[in-house]
Amino acid sequence: MLKNLPTTPQEIISWTWPEIEKHYKDLETRPLNASNVAGWLADWSCVGERIEEMRSRLMVATSINTADKGAEARLKAYLDSIFPKVMAAEQKLKEKLLASKLEPKSFIIPLRNMRAEADLFRESNLKLLADQQKLSIEFDKIYGAQTVKWEGEDITLTRLAMTFQQPDRAQREKAWHLKADRQLSDRKAINDLWRKFMAVRAKIAKNADKPSYREYTWAQFLRFDYGPDDCKSFAAAIEKVVVPAATRIYQKRKQALGLDTLRPWDLVDGWFSRPSPAVGIPQLKPFASIEELKSKISATFHHVDPVLGGYFDYMVAEGLTDLDNRKNKAPGAYCSSYTSIRKPFIFVNAVGTHDDVMTTLHESGHAFHVFETAKIPYIHQLTVPMEFAEVASMGMELLASPYLTKANGGFYSEAEAGRARIEHLEGMILFWPFMAVVDSFQQWVYENPKKGADTAACDKKWGELWDRFIPGVDYSGLEDIKETGWHRKLHIHEVPFYYVEYGLAQLGAVQIFGNARSNQASALAAYRKALSLGGTVTLPELFATAKAKFAFDVTTVQKAVDLMEAVVKELEKKK
Ligand SMILES: [Zn+2]
Numbered sequence: 001m002l003k004n005l006p007t008t009p010q011e012i013i014s015w016t017w018p019e020i021e022k023h024y025k026d027l028e029t030r031p032l033n034a035s036n037v038a039g040w041l042a043d044w045s046c047v048g049e050r051i052e053e054m055r056s057r058l059m060v061a062t063s064i065n066t067a068d069k070g071a072e073a074r075l076k077a078y079l080d081s082i083f084p085k086v087m088a089a090e091q092k093l094k095e096k097l098l099a100s101k102l103e104p105k106s107f108i109i110p111l112r113n114m115r116a117e118a119d120l121f122r123e124s125n126l127k128l129l130a131d132q133q134k135l136s137i138e139f140d141k142i143y144g145a146q147t148v149k150w151e152g153e154d155i156t157l158t159r160l161a162m163t164f165q166q167p168d169r170a171q172r173e174k175a176w177h178l179k180a181d182r183q184l185s186d187r188k189a190i191n192d193l194w195r196k197f198m199a200v201r202a203k204i205a206k207n208a209d210k211p212s213y214r215e216y217t218w219a220q221f222l223r224f225d226y227g228p229d230d231c232k233s234f235a236a237a238i239e240k241v242v243v244p245a246a247t248r249i250y251q252k253r254k255q256a257l258g259l260d261t262l263r264p265w266d267l268v269d270g271w272f273s274r275p276s277p278a279v280g281i282p283q284l285k286p287f288a289s290i291e292e293l294k295s296k297i298s299a300t301f302h303h304v305d306p307v308l309g310g311y312f313d314y315m316v317a318e319g320l321t322d323l324d325n326r327k328n329k330a331p332g333a334y335c336s337s338y339t340s341i342r343k344p345f346i347f348v349n350a351v352g353t354h355d356d357v358m359t360t361l362h363e364s365g366h367a368f369h370v371f372e373t374a375k376i377p378y379i380h381q382l383t384v385p386m387e388f389a390e391v392a393s394m395g396m397e398l399l400a401s402p403y404l405t406k407a408n409g410g411f412y413s414e415a416e417a418g419r420a421r422i423e424h425l426e427g428m429i430l431f432w433p434f435m436a437v438v439d440s441f442q443q444w445v446y447e448n449p450k451k452g453a454d455t456a457a458c459d460k461k462w463g464e465l466w467d468r469f470i471p472g473v474d475y476s477g478l479e480d481i482k483e484t485g486w487h488r489k490l491h492i493h494e495v496p497f498y499y500v501e502y503g504l505a506q507l508g509a510v511q512i513f514g515n516a517r518s519n520q521a522s523a524l525a526a527y528r529k530a531l532s533l534g535g536t537v538t539l540p541e542l543f544a545t546a547k548a549k550f551a552f553d554v555t556t557v558q559k560a561v562d563l564m565e566a567v568v569k570e571l572e573k574k575k
Helices: 009-013 017-029 037-064 069-100 108-120 123-144 157-165 169-184 187-207 213-220 228-257 290-304 306-317 354-372 386-403 414-447 455-469 479-483 490-494 500-518 520-532 539-545 554-574
Strands: 147-150 153-156 267-269 273-275 321-324 334-338 343-350
Touching: 009 037, 017 037, 017 069, 037 069, 037 334, 037 343, 069 108, 108 213, 123 187, 123 490, 147 157, 147 169, 153 157, 157 169, 157 267, 169 479, 187 213, 187 455, 187 490, 213 414, 228 414, 228 455, 228 500, 228 554, 290 306, 290 321, 290 354, 290 386, 306 343, 306 354, 306 520, 334 354, 343 354, 354 386, 354 520, 386 414, 386 500, 386 520, 386 539, 414 455, 414 490, 414 500, 414 554, 455 479, 500 520, 500 554, 520 539
Parallel strands: 321 343
Antiparallel strands: 147 153, 334 343
16 A cells, blocks of 8 residues: 555645655565455555646646636646646556466456557657647637638627527628638648548558558547447438438428528538528527526436435536636636546536536536446546547436426526527537538548548548538538538547547437336436446447447437437427
């Protein structure tokens, strides 16, 4: 057992490298055998958990108060002088464990991950990976510098996008063209950058002895349970089943907006082509204060499952939430984890909108994952694959959705809840075809690296895929902006292939929601059981435990879409 470990939050955030290093040195030099490996892992985990918690607490401190100079300095010191040393020390312990050939109980998955990471590691790639990082910074810079003049003012494209929901169609169109023209003016810069990305990625893959960058990414993302062909089956299933359902949604919205054809300026400007809600309906106003948000979310969770409701109440009581938007708070939302005590912290910037309700439900889903893994002994067993981590959160959005009404202690009248739920379900349906475009494009790029580096060929391919998967929106005369859509999807440039995860998680979430509609108690028991496994079993086993299929086929996707469309119909009848 290690002595002198920090325990209180204050001790944890003030931990110094010399103190940390002593523990790593001890672990590194201790002889390792079958009889002491459990204790060795427990000690390693104790150190790792505190380092992880240190990072979380420092990040939380800076994001809840961006003006806290002390917190900022502590985080910077951690990132500059502790984090790289910890990474190197962790690597040595991983190598020591792998070299020992020991197979500790319920350590199969962590060992598998460590082996894959060790196999992929090449000294010669360190510089190339840093170069790739620099290209990402260049990419961010190009997008960050994009502003336009709107009503006499220089504004960012994000702010311009707010005008896209206004009722005056001519104004929407004007704003849309302004944005498109500004983006197209960087066409050459993005194309130049893309060729550099492709060149460095080809080298990285070659150094790692992988046939292409796709195989490299598969290993890097620890995707053991599915391959590129599965992703292609998934895209084919989406084309067959989801595209017609998405087209029905576009049809419906066209009618509601009183339009002959749906043009890009009739869409909510987001990461996928969601049509604007019918004009003239007032925005939902679910809550007026953070206290109200907390108490209504709590009531909703208690209807989903009393234990989960209890978790949320505990978080509120123990100060493990920061939900309101205020000055000197970082933007966005996240769930962090204090690993040594296995407690979550959720961060939201709520201002009173329906999105805030959804975000709080989503981050709470992640938080429940942290609570449920409290009994898992080692930190190494806590790494949950993204494809399932998002099932916990997206699943919670759906599981909570029937209880958002005032009758359940929630936020809305029946009609308001119906409207919010329809938008949510339709948004999920529309996401799948877009995800299929993004994934199919990248499969093609890295399967054909020569053509993939030819930006004109990329434009053509993206245009083809767009027409196949998103036929409901009329881009005629706007081919340039349609075909350069791949320029504007950050993941394609900065985290290649990292996207199908969301589509797969969504499919899991819908299945769990379906189970809850026939038997709430058993569906919730399965969901919680799956969460409690952390990262100790394979992805298909996590899904199976949650009573969902980890699948890519037409039948599974069809079942999900049928369910979603049936619920939408039900809700429309109630309106
Ligand atoms: Zn999430």
